[in-house]
Amino acid sequence: MTDAESRAMRRALSLARRGPRGLNPQVGAVILSPSGDELAEGWHRGAGTPHAEIDALTRLTAERGPGAARGTTAVVTLEPCNHTGRTGPCTHALIDAGVARVVYAVDDPGVLSGGGGAHLREAGVDVASGLLRDEGTALLDSWLTVQRLGRPHVTVKWAQSLDGRAAASDGTSQWITGPDARADVHERRAAADAIVVGTGTLLADDPALTARRSDDTLHDHQPRPVVIGTRAVPQDAAVRRHPQPFLQDEGDDLADLLDRLRELGIQRVFVEGGPRLASSFVRAGLVDEVLVYLAPTLLGGDRLATGDLGVSTIGEQRRLAITDLQRLGDDLLVIARPASASTANPTAKD
The missing domain is CATH 3.40.430.10 (Dihydrofolate Reductase, subunit A)
Incomplete structure (x- = not known):
């Protein structure tokens, strides 16, 4: 993982804290260009609102037009979800947008929502997990407990x-x-x-x-x-x-x-x-x-x-x-x- 990705992950963790604590996790995302420049960022604002990845992709498209995410890297604090709840799967949105690489800090332990990393790899996306895992786990500690213990x-x-x-x-x-x-x-x-x-x-x-x-x-x-x-x-x-x-x-x-x-x-x-x-x-x-x-x-x-x-x-x-x-x-x-x-x-x- 690159220095640019590490910086982006720290930024994503900071963005995640802007979101409310509740039933849903606090998640932040940053989109990087192939050269490591930050193109867009986003965070999750609560149940029923776009997840952090979708928020960042939407901002990128609004600023740079359709197709702007092709070949980019998405840096996310939590493994992209792989299920449909009030919003669609983030994995599908990343694949459809042409994101080439996804880096995330913490695995999603959910039976339904987890497994996003594997799904992205199957679609040909380069995936790396565990970047600043300790910091990401500390941020999501209580949410992770809820997921694991119910x-x-x-x-x-x-x-x-x-x-x-x-x-x-x-x-x-x-x-x-x-x-x-x-x-x-x-x-x-x-x-x-x-x-x-x-x-x-x-x-x-x-x-x-x-x-x-x-x-x-x-x-x-x-x-x-x-x-x-x-x-x-x-x-x-x-x-x-x-x-x-x-x-x-x-x-x-x-x-x-x-x-x-x-x-x-x-x-x-x-x-x-x-x-x-x-x-x-x-x-x-x-x-x-x-x-x-x-x-x-x-x-x-x-x-x-x-x-x-x-x-x-x-x-x-x-x-x-x-x-x-x-x-x-x-x-x-x-x-x-x-x-x-x-x-x-x-x-x-x-």
Whole structure:
């Protein structure tokens, strides 16, 4: 792959971020001339709109006339789709336009939408995959999780003392961790599409469930609040003043809840409290990432950070693989994932 293609891929990744996060992936595309000059660019603007490749080809034709794409190279962040949804297959459009070479970063894992690279090769198009794959995967991380597992990516977070307590004996928990750890939590809230708490935590702490900066202003992106439990949310609860309307669910079927959140375009779910809710997600096998904010303090008592995890003997322990350790002021953040990730049949992008 050439330097021009690498530059074009970085540009395509930047373009992809302009598109909305939702049921469809963020994708960018750049069309290069045979000599490596950029001719046109495009990105996907949401479900039902032209995919990035089509957007770029349309712009190229509008500026340079029919046939302008013949012999060009298309640089795309995601493997061109190979199925008909609300729009036609991008592979067919690239072939019909006479594109000679396609370079993409990440393979599409969809059963229906994947396989575009192979189809292009069969049509005589030169195809190269994996250019800036790590950057492309990072961009599409949550969407790829949805495709592979058929549900949103779930992060479960809690703060605890060194002796594993989430609160003092009287139930107070603000604050176990320091300001650096709390600021990190708000950054992660802002990266999520939904934030989930139980009614116990909501009634005890009255959290706003917003993502805030250090000056207490709101981040541009706010996760949708989801409250799990049957108890009524008070009319004066802070969550009712959230920029996004809250959703309440009884929580008797977490897998079904995740399915419904996925249908709403939610890809990243941030489970924040409390111990009973966190344990329910772990017990159901619906956790992809665990964030433990560990404070150098001792609380004692019985207010454990987790409850029943369905572990009755040591052979049933929930093994995790630590992926990162971060020092946040006086606190420590431990990031871990299940040692053996579950998978499900992937679905297709639309």
